[in-house]
Amino acid sequence: MSTGRTACAVITGLGAAVRGLTGPQDLLGPLPVGHRDEADPVSRLKGRGLRYKDRATKLGMAAAADALRAAGLTDDNGGLTVPGESVGVVASTNYGNADTVCETVQTIAESTYLATSPMMLPATSSNVVASWVAITHGLRGANLTLCNGPTSGLDAVNWARLLIAAGRVERVLVLGVEPDNAAVRHVTGTPEAPVAEDPAAVPELFDGAVALVVESAASVRARGARHLAAVGPYARRGDHAEAVAAVRSRHAGRIGLWCVPEHPEGVTAPAAGLGTGAGSAPVHDLSALYGPASGALGVLQCAAAAVWLDGRAGGRPDDAEAVLASAGTGDAGWDDASAALLLTGPATVSAGPGTASPRTEAVPMESVGGIR
């Protein structure tokens, strides 16, 4: 059974850069009809220097600005309200810079290295999104990019919590971003043209970014900030049922919502291939809503969970009600592994001294939600 000690990190701000969404509050759907034809969220970005940034970076920057502002970490002028050293970045993206790599190698083949632009060099390195977000906002704490396959987004949220628990930073901007372009469709084997079974439809891929701010409870109290949800136990295992069982063993409360993994055969509650570990909670399939989201999925799930939990705060007596997020199907779906993460409502955060400043206090092992 979980206690208040389980929540050593909380979510204090959300941002989304997805066509058709007016903001992160819409993440749970449904999407408006024709959402793919809505304004491109990167059009929100202003200023110089955008020309040489890839789509993933621009999507990430749009979502990051909103999340930092929502958390109160930036003011009306965009300036940081906390020391830059106290803020880390963890980005999750599996395909973010595939377009730069593919376009550059094509250019070299056709016209030699002379036809390339040296301005593109930093974008060949897969950390480009996290770095530009840090540069834009002066975030000088630990800066990580996870390219970890289907589980990457949930792994990123957990690494944010670990960076806080280890005392390296007090809050972390977590980004999940994947662009939809020709290179990503090539790598993922997703047709760019209509498919034979349904000539009117082109398979969708997620094209966007979601951001959330993970912060120590002590920091939230010190800033007088409001939080939406708490980050609970996490596990990464070879099998989906094992990952779910591992987090459930540390939180036995009711699962109010299950955000399911992407699955090659689609997920209907709960898919046979995923085993019985997830129980019979109501299923929310964000990949079905937005298209396969790969490294963005876990962050998308956690942001949607925060919206769902925040919407129920104070409305129900059952504080132990949690959202289960799981990504990667592990053995059942031939992914390399599966990750599971529980998120709980704001009321589960202890107000006691057990979640004081992470720089000076050891975080209880149980609260870290072991990575092993």
Place this chain on the structure above:
Amino acid sequence: MSWIVTGMGAVASIGADVEEIFDSLIAGRSGLGPLHGYDREKFRAQVAYEIDDRPAPGVDVPLRATRWLERAVAQAAADAGLGDDLSEVPVLVGTTLRELRSVELSWRGGIPFDAADLHFGTMLRHRFGAADTHTVANACSASLYTLALGADLLDLDAADTVVVAGVDTITESTYGLLDRCYAEAPDRVRPFDRERRGMLQGEGAVAVVLRREADGPGPGSRVHARVRGVAVNCDAYHSSAPDAKSITAAVHEAHRRAGVRPADIDLVMLHGTGTPLNDEAESSALGTVFAGLSPSPYMTAIKSMTGHTAGASGLHSLVAAVDVMRTGTIPPTVYLDDPVDAVAGFRLVRGGTVRPQEPLRLAQIDSFGFGGLNAVAVVERVADEALRHPMHPEGGGK
């Protein structure tokens, strides 16, 4: 808290294991050679520090980085007595370019590539049964970043043993864009030399097994070195130009975490890429950190022989530092003939190896990457006494 290195493995252009690489470093043997992988007519630069394992010149094959990583992890795991079963051990892999070379081959040449192989967890699961694996794409500081993260996992009691690793191959896109950046094509990596022209990439992989010192070395019973502290930060300044002030902060933090003063550092394994901006930022930061110390710590830059192995470079330097402290022999920075003024006060090893009279006890390892990602580690030599009498009685030497 401190952590011990109980296993090491590495591959690079200058050797197929830790011992061979160090022998090459001591011999001043460089891995520089003619460019093998690509059509040389497309580039002005014609050389790199490649691992020569392609089927024929100009004929490239996918998943080379994955195979090197597999070898390095297998070496380190065997060295630590873990065998091939890493099912209970987190494996953190630092990289700049992942398997993006395979993506290039697939995009332009139609060579089949499975998206699942972009991250290294797929191989690690198949080969070692490892399920808790993380591909950390943190540019050229990536493997020292994973060292910091691995130490944190041990610190937080989230694992008892961790494998941290680094790997990189050369992508054609990065090679071409680097070629576009410099006034003249580099003909070799010449850190801190007036004739430096820029950086050339190297290939390789490296892995280290890490445990809490209080727990002892585990099944392998060997202790190669003690990790005293690892600092990480981000310049938040520029996508490719480093910030000396931020690097200085990272070095100071590494010393603070290690509980040492600048005067305690005997050896600095320089990042030393041979690019003017990197060299100037690093020399400026070290000038600040070691101000007033005469002589300075010994310093050397092994990229002059390995090339810039990118995400693997930080741990490549760390593994070399362990052997330097063990043998008391410091390899030279080759091709450093005419040092720039900024390093005039530094005790840079050049020309040939140096064997100081005094023992080398503490090494600082620098590692900096695109996007201003900095990681600095402090590693300590383990006394011979500790090697003869493993701290943990369960260490059976299997």
